[in-house]
Amino acid sequence: MCGIVGAVAERNVTGILLEGLKRLEYRGYDSAGLAIIDDQGQLQRRRAQGKVAEVEKRLDEQPLKGGLGVAHTRWATHGKPSEANAHPHFSSDELALVHNGIIENHEPLRRQLQAAGYAFTSETDTEVVAHLVHQLYQQAGDLTLAVQQALQQLEGAYALAVIHQQHPDRLVCARKGSPLVIGVGIGEHFCASDPLALLQVTDRFVYLEEGDLATLTLNEHHVINAAGAAVERPVSQWEHGNQAAEKGSYRHFMLKEIHEQPAVIAATLEGRLSDRRVLPQALGSAAMELLPKVRQVQIIACGTSFHAGMVARYWIERLAGLPCQVEVASEYRYRDVVVTPDTLFVTISQSGETADTLAALRFARTAGYLGSLAVCNVPGSSLVRESDLSLMTQAGPEIGVASTKAFTTQLTALLLLTLALRRAHHKTEEDALEAELVQALRELPRLSEQTLQLDAAIEQLAEDFAEKHHALFLGRGSQYPIAMEGALKLKEISYIHAEAYPAGELKHGPLALVDKDMPVIAVAPRDDLVDKLKSNLQEVRARGGELYVFADPETLLEPEPGMKVLHLPKVHDILAPILYTLPLQLLSYHVAVLKGTDVDQPRNLAKSVTVE
């Protein structure tokens, strides 16, 4: 999705802006650009459709030099991807503005500005904001005030950054509904939609809150809140290191992130387990007070995070004995929801900035839930700040658009939450099942490491898929969401149409699709449902379907004509969804590599979906 970088410094900021844009490429975009107040005090810009490299080429041909600038990667919403629609947008060649989000009332504002004599050169909603700020600046003579007044007229979501030729020492930025951070340097300041964009220049960040507006100069940053009052926002130190944004020796971020899973699962467990139980402080003291009051759980998320929620439902109902509902945020937020008393509202999100999930949380806060808890990977994110409680995953920055390590760490954290709920409701000091699961969790990093050693064998399997157009994923029970996650991974990075079914549903329709051209992938750990799954696999074989099965050796599923089987290490059946995710990630990765797609930035997709 769109990305913003801005800088005010004594040095030339062109390279900083360009590097920032490159670091935002992972978010997905279709055009890019930057604007600088140059050494002669003139506003200049370079924009291009396509990759940031195109902007870089233009800068090589016509370099720019100056200490104040804004830059942007655009993911088209209003108006096609083109140079004219790329940001920054200018007003009267003296003001430049970049914007993430959507301005819902752009049409009436556009008509009003056209009537005032402003000529539009793009189809974007953003250009409306540039002219509006310019118009107000003409009256106010103060850039901060002009932006503040303009924001009062905007409906929708935004993060934006503005510069004006008359103020070569000042960058004004604001957020409502889209993330924005200030980077604090020594005698220089920056802003960006994601701290990763600025790690080359600073590791100190101020996370702006909803409705904040900030004015940045060389030595100072002033923040005012939505009510117009001056506020101090804390400066946080970045703790993930800079190498997270590098691929290292891996060909793609996705492969690096798949292989990081043993370490990040271990990091997510660290300090949260004793020998036989989940430590009470693992979720914080406020959670310990809240969890015994919970009678029901409502989980809300999108995409991969939704699949994590679906697995959690099986766990919460089985282990904690509490009813649990799971729904995608984009549906939940527009439903007439009936809230049962004492329901805990749980959101799951890697980024903590997904627009639908955030909107659902904001609704839930007014709807009579017992409290809200975010399972999230980004500490300063909107979701974490706006929830009563948070349970952080420790995946580190995830760059590949296809979510991998975020998912398995979400599952790990959700199992901790489930065990904490179990303890809160079944108050026995000694719980043999909890002790067994704690032991199994401790072994999970090692088992994940072993499972990843199937990489070469899975790379071979992938060859069977490269020419296929469809695939079917099957699982039962808590493995059904894993089948869904496998299908999502395959479609998003290899563009092969893939569907997931609970295997028992096969004979109710999808079996009609099965023939030699429809590979069927099944996840078969040893659990209560494996014998039923085996019967479903027979139904596929009898129709000439090619089967690919990831199985526990004790299921006695062995390779035979028409059925390839890869064995995973033995794992506790409760934890099997976490382990069985790994081969499906590797399979989709290798198929995508064989097909030559853009693995880390698949077409049409964005890493963090900050618009509705």
Ligand code: AGP
């Ligand atoms: C999955 O690979 C995608 N990246 C996508 O489905 C993602 O999980 C979804 O957009 C939710 O994002 P979030 O976890 O950051 O809220």
